[in-house]
Amino acid sequence: MGTTTIFCQSDEFCKEFEPRWEQHLLQSSLKWRRRQGALCLSEIMTIMVGFHLSGYRTFKHYYLNYVLRYQRGYFPGLVSYNRFVELLQGSLVPLCCFLTSRFGQCSGISFIDSTKISVCHNRRIGSH
Template sequence: MSKSEIITIMICFHFNSYRNFQHYYMFFVKEHLADMFPHQLSYNRFLELEARVSVEMMMFLQICCFGRCTGISFIDSTCIPVCHNKRIYRNRVFKDYATRGKSTMGWYFGF
């Protein structure tokens, strides 16, 4: 299996609804994509080769897939709680940064 085929399988995994890569490789790639990847490897051997192509994959993602900044940024509004509400006054690590906030799940102390 070539490096480009391994990178293609790794990228396609993120565009599918599979949560487990082993399940994706064993039941989707080996069965449904057998005609696209004729020289398939065992799952264990694929994982060994996956580590070898990580640098090439990161270079590909850096060059081709990351978009340019247009000046417009979107921020995820998910709250990041720092500690339990009862321990707010004892927290020293994020004392100057974290604040109290309210989300759909209730009150929290964090970002």
């Protein structure tokens, strides 16, 4: 699945989700500035889904070594890694709802492979 496909799906989801989500949020007496950030919510979600589809083990390596180097054309307003991690907290609920909406239908038949995996050393049992 390509970056453009993931972005289009998440952007369509965000167009429907964000107005409904803001209706359910509690109102505060404090005035909040609602400035548009460098990255929109659908771009943040696209990067997160791309990480889970990639082979990287840590998000930091994925963001620094792949997104910042090779994905600048897709995300012109990229921010630093530290700022992106700060932006993640506001995208957790929409991301979970997006992933839940993308579940497939169960056919009723599930296969579970219960064969043993041979371990070369007892210290590596947890990683297999």
